[in-house]
Amino acid sequence: MALSHAILVSLLDRAHSGYDLAKRFDRTVGFFWPVSHQQIYQELHKLAAAGRVRAETVTQSERPNRIVYELTDDGRRVLDQWLTEPTEPPSFKEELLVKLFALDDGNRDSLLAEIGSRRQRHADRLARYDAIMAEHYPQPETLNARRRGRYLGLRMGILTERTTLAWCDEALALLSLPVPVPAPQAAATPAAARPRRKPATR
Amino acid sequence: MALSHAILVSLLDRAHSGYDLAKRFDRTVGFFWPVSHQQIYQELHKLAAAGRVRAETVTQSERPNRIVYELTDDGRRVLDQWLTEPTEPPSFKEELLVKLFALDDGNRDSLLAEIGSRRQRHADRLARYDAIMAEHYPQPETLNARRRGRYLGLRMGILTERTTLAWCDEALALLSLPVPVPAPQAAATPAAARPRRKPATR
């Protein structure tokens, strides 16, 4: 429901072509709302058909023509309306945590390795975000409204990456710790013979 | 690609019916991999057709019959294979941050209100997670491998909610701060007459 809105938001400042939007998304809104170029082109057609954006072809020599899209008054109205509607907390799908549900002594090492490589990726991201912050958002209190909103997006990214890094460190430490030896009575008893009591879930 | 795997993971400990799985997901894996009951039923059919689970009907009087699914050796193999494959960082879609990209003086109050209500929801979640942690995971070092994995999932949930709460507080504080008055020279100049220099994006 919000892909169209993400595009409208990106057109707020000025008109863009589909190609521009695709590149812009990669650096900005795309961090919290990933979108492919195919989606953008198709959605722009729909938005134009619905009268929320106006298309204008810019003829170019030496380069393919561009089709530049601009917000209409109606588009602006739809956008403002959307902003007042309540938002659901993000549903995040974390494959790694699903995998950890299957953790046992047999797969411990491969999961440890995976957490390690994830740690690295998050550290890289954090470094990139920190660099953008230092360069573009020195003192958030002095920013105007629009730029404050963008600052807060970046800020969320930084806090998230820091938290994830800290979690990776905890996870690596915990998984490296030896697992306590299970109670000795189980040693010689065949599995099928042991009484099965209803185990507490969780 | 991982819905089937999330189900296989849930069947690791013991056999479950679709109905059981749906309820179980809500409390466990569903936090990092949300799934509806329709998806579960359909996926169970596919998994059974592929020989990764074995279905058994349990006849009940007074209640509808249950169809209970159990991991096969092949299912276990597929699961173990999947665990060794690398994982992408989660792509999270945060509508609220998209909205903040459109922040201006006209919508500041409604966005402030929305951040406030989101703050509350995250505080509630954190309280629930803390309660589960206190009750089920007193000392993580003493847990066996399987339960350590689950502990780490919960731990991630707690860290995430804490971080989000802190971000909400920052956002509320920043948006409540008065926006600095723009440079006075713009006061009487008509917008069209002002020179338009290429503004720095970001």
Added chain:
DNA sequence: AGGCTCATGTAAACGGTTACATGATTAC
């Protein structure tokens, strides 16, 4: 009487991903 829990499903619609397609220019 109305709503919840147990228990399973089908069907349509929507949204997103992957693959394929074209073609000129510029940089290495």
Added chain:
DNA sequence: GTAATCATGTAACCGTTTACATGAGCCT
């Protein structure tokens, strides 16, 4: 010569969401 950049798209597929369906028993 090869790859990347600019610039736009179509088509098939897959995964997810929403709506609809059934029916008994239990609780208030």
